[in-house]
Amino acid sequence: MIPAAFDYKVAESVEHAISLLTEHGDEAKLLAGGHSLIPMMRFRLATPGVLVDVGRLDDLRYIRRSNGTVAIGALTRHSELEHSAELAQACPMLSSVAALVGDPAVRHRGTLGGTIAHADPASDLPAAVLALGATIVAQGPSGRREIAATDFFTGYFESVLADDEMITEVRVPATGGGWNYQKFNRRAQDWAIVGVAVADGGAGVSLVNMGSTPLRASGVEAALASGASAADAAAVAAEGLEPPTDLNADSDYRSHLAQVLTQRALNAAGVA
Amino acid sequence: MTITESAPAAHVGSRRLRKEDPALLTGEAKFIDDLDLPGAVWVGVVRSTEAHAKIVGIDGSAALAIDGVTEVLSGDDLAPLWGEGALPCAWPVTPDMKNPPHLPVARGTAKYVGDAVAVVLADSRYAAADGAAAVVVDYEPLDAVVEIEDAVADGAALVHPDLESNECYTWGLWGDNAAAVDAAFAEATHVVTERYVQQRLIPAPMEPRGCAAVPSPAGGELTLYSATQIPHILKVMTSVVLGIGENKLRVVAPSVGGGFGCKLNVYAEEILCCALAQQRGAPVRWTESRAEAAVSTIQGRGQVQHIELAADSEGRLQAVRVKLLADMGAYLQLVTPGVPLLGGFLYHGCYHIPNYIFECKAVFTNRVPTDAYRGAGRPEATYAIERAMDSLAVAVGVAPEEIRSRNFIKAEDFPYESPPGLVFDSGDYHAVLDKAVSLANVAGRRAQAAQRRAAGSSKRIGVGFSSYVEMCGLAPSRVLASLAYGAGGWEAATVRISPTCKVQVVTGSTPHGQGHETCWSMIVADKLGIDPDDVEVLHSDTAISPTGLDTYGSRSLSVGGTAVFMATDKVIDKARSIAAHQLEANEDDLEFSGGVFRVRGTPEAEVPLAGVAFAAFTAHDLPDGMEPNLEAHVTYDPPNFTFPNGTHIAVVEVDTDTGNVDLIDYVAVDDCGVQINPLIVEGQVHGGILQGAAQALYEDAVYNSDGQLVTANLADYLVPSAVEAPRYRLENHVSPSPTNPMGVKGVGEAGTIASAPAVMNAVVDALRDLGVSNLEMPASPQTVWKAISQAQGGAS
């Protein structure tokens, strides 16, 4: 529970952070809210040589709405998403998902950029941005690029982000359609055993903890698009997936939960 | 017992806020890791990553290369520090009990994941942790025994090959009862046969363990600071193990952040730090990490229970037969073998049962030792009988409350001699049950459950009962002797009144979160007619409180509190003599109330306690031959245990689509005798209930087949939080215990003892019509869902 020794640098700007990342290569890790990275360091599952603390880049803490899009700075805390009146109006799903992450202490430290970059298939917000069809803005030594959320996650704790790139902003469409998020866990503070996000009346459906990445439930989306009922669409929620087995759930039980929760989420989102 | 004419109770019985809390809440309280010990050597413990393995080699070179690491020591290197001396087990329950030598640091073979195999010394906690992580141990794996029943299977691997079997002891309570029990079963109309598993539990107090040994090289004294429940016992044991004169040893427990039994022990690290500090002449300290605590601090429970009930056609019990297999783990810690015995007396529950037989076979496994954990033996016993009573109710075709009511010991039968020979002090089990049934609105809940069933709802309602009686107030020393326990069960107290009439209470009972300071102050204040804030309570340091037997087994109030009560009486007796002298009256003519001595019938003749205290201090004019000062010491050995009891009712909603269980209501009616501070009682009951509900629904120390603990952190080991807590609705029934002058019984463990079976019975009740008749703990959503699927003939 005591991390291995590391160096600590405070980034003064995004550019500074990127130059530190470039300088230290794969030895370095960005530190945002620290609520995923530091536990891993305490278990010595992560042993970065250098931490580049971006937690003080307050100009990356914002929620701005313009032309049907909400732009959110990467350092915005979960609690800020939870309590933003603007977000509750423009994209209520994101703020209500944020309110279900961990406990208040976690939500006051954890950041949207951090949870997306961490790419944990069991996390809530990555699945939410996936269902919402968000765009992730990343900056590296050679400039900025925009990545569709659907292209972002590549594997267990892995994404298309390069070692020297940093997420600076997440853009989500301000959606009008019905939405819902179902999170199934044993204790309030825990990650989802299975979660289901439904955005825009079923146009975007995603699954939490059903594979090595957050997943778009494309089978469900396709069924809905071709006029299936919520029950029939939910029945295919786990089709083709190989959900993990752990202490809380084996693969069969997860598949079952995915169906139950998908139906509940669709119904709650107004899909009959 | 003396009962004095004391002041009318003013504070006792009130919901007084705890004296202890301001320091705890503001961070002023000092815990073991807050100690500032310049120049201390930090210990890092290298722990076995194998459940059972030969230690072929220990390579410390990489560790020694780390800045700040000074030494790497193996069990062989350290052996001269303790010679043949091993960690103590104070409870040899049978003469032929097997107790393999248990060294603080293993030599030759590691017996469980977490077993200490080497030690790193360093100049900081960080360097010690880095060093411990860098030591390379070469293991040659041996076959491991992981599950309890495997330990007694044919051809089982041996945890201790020298012992030629994994059996530690067999202990029974049967007398000449066996034939009568067999006959009762032969004649019974209803026989219930059940097998239950008590999973292992990780105690997980908020503060893990830690210790620091500080030598005074010039005088040869040694002070051991430890996050312990038992500084007094620890002192005796450390002295014996290491051969340090008790006059040279002081043990201090700073503020201790909970224990639940896991700090009722003498641990390897305590002995190690003392031995090294003595040898090096420098402070040596160790602080446990949370992950370390999971594999190196004792665990609770760990039993396979077979219980059989024989009943007549109306469900009246004729006999109970119990066979246990109890998991000791790899070694015996302080009271490991005795824990199942504490339950052995109580498997007949609150019921009058003519014939009773109990046998426990204890076995070794390659897992961290078990030992006392909140309730210690009694939650296990209550669980078995209360689950089995529900099965009997089903067999007989009556409601769970009816089967209980038919078999309860009756109020008029107290004091009641139980089949295994205890004398239950007082109670009215029927009244308690009735109160709980009406408070929980059982009839209304059942109607709601029926409605949901009829509507085919996936949200099933279940109502679960648990009636319990437990034995607290450990313990009459002679009874402990008959159980082969290695110490007595008394408690000591000193009460001193200062020249300005402030009171100092020294207690041998060692708080670690319970609120002793508040309760002892209230007791003394009422007796002396002073303010509780004028009472100071000292404890937890053998230099200040040299005599004591500490805190466990819900004994503090009924034994330690009684000692305080009696010592106060003794001080009052002395003050009375002085007051009589001052008032030139006969002692028998004095009455004492509201802090004033008065001569009966002569209102103007009075002297306040403060006047007596000052006179006792100046000693200018005391009765001939009387010693100065107001001070008294009492050591109280209780004549009997106390027997708290109660009925708890859990109401759950089970989502049959997901298997999720919600505790939607929880009613507890407890009889813990007279309450000193109902606020503290409630706190104990709330926490206790959640701790038992945690066993029912959340917590499980899961080992894989290689003996690796796979729930070694608080993300995987599910300690519930306030959010998961049920809505508690508590009531009391007070039947004062005749065993002690205050009529108190104890409440530290009651909630935990009662709640696991109430919750499990509720879950089974919700699902019985779906074909589910039993479930193992914890009833996780997956377990529940699979049980339903299986009962419905589904795939899984």
Ligand SMILES: Cc1cc2nc3c(=O)[nH]c(=O)nc-3n(C[C@H](O)[C@H](O)[C@H](O)COP(=O)(O)OP(=O)(O)OC[C@H]3O[C@@H](n4cnc5c(N)ncnc54)[C@H](O)[C@@H]3O)c2cc1C
């Ligand atoms: C007790 C507890 C309970 C939790 N429960 C939940 C839960 O229920 N649901 C849930 O979804 N999450 C949960 N979390 C995780 C929490 O949401 C984390 O805050 C989040 O996953 C990571 O955000 P962070 O800002 O703390 O990232 P950090 O821990 O600082 O970093 C995580 C990773 O992302 C990288 N990183 C951080 N910021 C950036 C960036 N801007 N660009 C590129 N890389 C970056 C870091 O280098 C690191 O590799 C829980 C955490 C804890 C401790």
